[in-house]
Amino acid sequence: MKMNPLGRTGLRVSELCLGSMTWGTQNSEAEGHAQIDRALDAGVNFIDTAEMYPVNPKSAETQGRTEEVIGSWFARTGRRDDVILATKISGEGYQVVRDGAPISPATIRAAVEGSLKRLRTDHIDLYQLHWPNRGSYMFRQNWTYDPSGQNTARVLADMEDTLGALEREVERGTIRHVGLSNESAWGTAQWLRLAEAGRGPRMASLQNEYSLLCRLYDTDLAELSVHEDVGLLAFSPLAAGLLTGKYQGGAVPPGSRMTYVADLGGRVTKRMPDAVQAYLDIAARHGLDPVQMALAWVAQRPFTASVIFGATSPAQLDLALGAADVTLPDEVLRDIDAAHRAHPMPY
Structure with missing residues (x-):
């Protein structure tokens, strides 16, 4: 398993990161524990979660359960030091957590304490702001994104206040x-x-969405990442399962994400199936598994620190972990570039 620097922290994280957002809904506690065991055996040292998880579906009754699954694994195994642990504070608008309050000095302390309690640890290695208070163009909001209503001075003052609160948590050691x-x-x-x-x-x-089908990161953010040592933690590298091919032809496998979210968060469009098929054909032509090809491609991008993937079955997990052994040759990369030009931004 290749290890990459996490920004300028001095930490090195595995190029594959175990995502956890199904633990507590689609996956039981025991299944979550088994996934952690298997991933660490394969060389993964990085787990990503969030205080709002699990999802699919999201609910007030299950919120925080994913962190509890990780916490019970720490308690059972005593292997906290074997994991670089990342979690996230939810932001403005998500009513299930703190009635949708924005990220602020008033919420950060309580959010950190809540995560620490559920995770059964005394520190979090990487604490992430799940989305900006001012809003985001992610999750298909790029089509209508308009920042002209933002007040620059207010945004910067909010950032400064937030950094101050985060600094106090760093000083506390949390x-x-x-x-x-x-x-x-x-x-x-x-x-x-x-x-x-x-x-x-x-x-x-x-941590932004990035995959063969979602390449908003490729220009300005790519340049920033390279020059400023801010690595991409790519989420949804399989495009919510689309790049596995399991939804082709209108199929909806029982228990799959599409059974909970019919449009996969706006990813199901008229142009999407043809784009997916182009990448499935490339994988078949070169004798590659499409899942491993998709994950390996994201891992090989020059700005990627780690690729966050999730699984709901042992077979899915093992297949994804196998991507660590795949290096895509130039001819595959050329075919991928051609497919991207033919099928840009399919959703």
Whole structure:
């Protein structure tokens, strides 16, 4: 398993990161524990979660359960030091957590304490802001995104206040490093500038959606990542399962994500099946498994720190872990580039 630097933290994380958002709904506690055991045996040292998990479906009754699954694994095994643990604080608008309150000094302390209790640990290695208070163009909001209503001074003051609260948690020892999620290039640059001005800790990473089908990261954010050492933690690298091919021809396998979210968060469009098929055909032509091809491609991008994947069965987990042994040759990369030009932004 290849290890990559996590920003400028000095930590090195496995190029594959075990996602956890199904633990507590689609997966039981025992299944979550088994996934952690298997992933660590394969060389993974990085687990990502969030206080709002599990999802599919999301509910007030299950919120926080995923962190509890991880916490009970720590308690059972005593292997806290074998894991680089990342979690996230929920932001404005998600009513299940703190009645949808924004991220602020008033909420950060309570959120950190809640996560620590559920995770049964005294520290979080990477504490991430799940989405910006000012809003985000992620999750298909890019089609109508309009930042013109934002007040620049207010946004920057909010960032400065948040960094101050995060600094106090670093000083307490409850969190070690901080990161972003669903952020833009401008936003990330401002967080970095404020850190350089001494307003708080430096953002180590950026967790945004990235896959063969979703390549918003390829330009401005890619440049920022490379120059500023803010690595991408790519989520949904299989495009919510689309790149497995299991939904082709209108199929909806029982228990799959589409049974809970029919449009896969706006990813199901008229152009999507043809785009997926183009990548399935490339994998078949080169004798590759499409899941491993998709994961290996994200891992090989020059700005990727780690690829976050999830699984609901042991077979899915083993298949994904096998991507660590795959290096895509130039001819495959050329075919992928051609498919991207033919099928840009299918959703």
